[in-house]
Amino acid sequence: xxxxxxxxxxxxxRAEIIQAATEVIAERGYRGATLAAVAERVGLTQQGxxxxxxxxxxxxxxxxxxxxxxxxxSAALRGPQAWPLDVLADLVEYNATRPGIVQAxxxxxxxxxxxxxxxxxxxxxxxxxxxxxxxxALRAAHxxxxxxxxxxxxAATLLAAVxxxxxxxxxxxxxxxxxxxxxxxxxxxxxxxxxxxx
Amino acid sequence: xxxxxxxxxxxxxRAEIIQAATEVIAERGYRGATLAAVAERVGLTQQGxxxxxxxxxxxxxxxxxxxxxxxxxSAALRGPQAWPLDVLADLVEYNATRPGIVQAxxxxxxxxxxxxxxxxxxxxxxxxxxxxxxxxALRAAHxxxxxxxxxxxxAATLLAAVxxxxxxxxxxxxxxxxxxxxxxxxxxxxxxxxxxxx
Numbered sequence: 494x495x496x497x498x499x500x501x502x503x504x505x506x507r508a509e510i511i512q513a514a515t516e517v518i519a520e521r522g523y524r525g526a527t528l529a530a531v532a533e534r535v536g537l538t539q540q541g542x543x544x545x546x547x548x549x550x551x552x553x554x555x556x557x558x559x560x561x562x563x564x565x566x567s568a569a570l571r572g573p574q575a576w577p578l579d580v581l582a583d584l585v586e587y588n589a590t591r592p593g594i595v596q597a598x599x600x601x602x603x604x605x606x607x608x609x610x611x612x613x614x615x616x617x618x619x620x621x622x623x624x625x626x627x628x629x630a631l632r633a634a635h636x637x638x639x640x641x642x643x644x645x646x647x648a649a650t651l652l653a654a655v656x657x658x659x660x661x662x663x664x665x666x667x668x669x670x671x672x673x674x675x676x677x678x679x680x681x682x683x684x685x686x687x688x689x690x691x
Numbered sequence: 692x693x694x695x696x697x698x699x700x701x702x703x704x705r706a707e708i709i710q711a712a713t714e715v716i717a718e719r720g721y722r723g724a725t726l727a728a729v730a731e732r733v734g735l736t737q738q739g740x741x742x743x744x745x746x747x748x749x750x751x752x753x754x755x756x757x758x759x760x761x762x763x764x765s766a767a768l769r770g771p772q773a774w775p776l777d778v779l780a781d782l783v784e785y786n787a788t789r790p791g792i793v794q795a796x797x798x799x800x801x802x803x804x805x806x807x808x809x810x811x812x813x814x815x816x817x818x819x820x821x822x823x824x825x826x827x828a829l830r831a832a833h834x835x836x837x838x839x840x841x842x843x844x845x846a847a848t849l850l851a852a853v854x855x856x857x858x859x860x861x862x863x864x865x866x867x868x869x870x871x872x873x874x875x876x877x878x879x880x881x882x883x884x885x886x887x888x889x
Binding site: 519520521522523524525596599600601602603604605606607608613616617620621624640641642643647648650651653654655656657658659661662664665666669670674675678679681682683 | 717718719720721722723794797798799800801802803804805806811814815818819822838839840841845846848849851852853854855856857859860862863864867868872873876877879880881
């Protein structure tokens with residue numbers, strides 16, 4: 494099998510491998526995913542695959558980075574003014590159209606809490622960023638004081654939790670759980686009332 | 692090694708095996724957990740272990756059932772009147788004292804969304820029960836109409852999501868995330884204001 498010669502060939506092939514790896518992780522979990530299974534799905538030998546990603550960890554990092562890029566791209570489409578809460582709601586809506594990606598993410602984040610998992614630091618840092626970005630978005634939309642007397646920072650922890658928890662319930666039972674609707678319910682809860690000073 | 696002779700010996704040994712299996716799943720994930728590793732931890736041969744649990748799936752079912760029993764026991768201690776939201780807050784507080792159990796649960800539920808996972812039906816049914824029980828508790832506490840115009844059923848989906856999502860963030864970064872405090876924040880959000888009719 495021919496090794497791609499040009500930069501764009503190589504990048505196309507890398508993207509194809511990352512897509513296949515995401516699928517395999519979604520189906521089998523991270524520990525069940527093998528380089529051989531990913532290689533087979535894109536019609537490469539394992540050695541051909543390792544030309545692009547020498548280890549399973551390297552492929553994992555690429556899968557996680559690709560997801561972060563999609564999220565950022567989706568947010569960036571709206572421009573800096575629009576960023577806040579609407580974009581998060583749109584992202585959840587978009588996620589409901591790509592169960593494979595959501596499934597891979599749910600598997601990886603669950604697995605990342607096991608001892609010495611190679612994605613643990615990635616997710617720890619990602620949640621710190623998500624909480625900080627969420628607090629900025631909530632502050633811009635609702636000011637310093639949210640319903641229940643919550644600060645934007647405390648509400649941001651809940652915002653991230655709701656997104657993850659809804660993914661689990663929706664993946665297990667998509668007919669019973671309207672993920673985007675439930676997420677908008679939560680945003681409504683944060684914005685439905687103006688907190689009064691005590 | 693001697694096989695336990697009496698019923699209580701056998702039950703004590705079973706409980707010990709379930710505890711060890713929970714630890715091994717928490718550390719290595721479900722796919723990474725082996726009967727051999729569990730057997731080693733309780734000082735049994737693999738064959739000795741299989742006398743109690745003939746397959747890995749049988750042991751998984753026992754781990755999941757044990758967790759459900761702990762949760763129910765914790766709720767039952769309060770009696771039927773007290774069940775509702777306080778007990779859930781207490782459960783989250785209790786969970787913060789047993790990271791190993793929470794870790795095993797987070798790993799298993801994440802893994803359960805992969806293709807054909809043996810715990811998938813268990814978790815699908817569990818969430819249906821949790822949502823129904825949560826809706827009852829919310830209705831008892833706040834009536835038919837919650838802040839943001841939510842029904843108890845719609846708020847219950849968020850309640851379950853917040854519990855799961857907070858566990859992930861807390862396991863990854865226990866110093867940054869106050870899981871019980873954040874859960875009480877969420878309950879405050881649901882109870883802080885009385886919804887007005889339109």
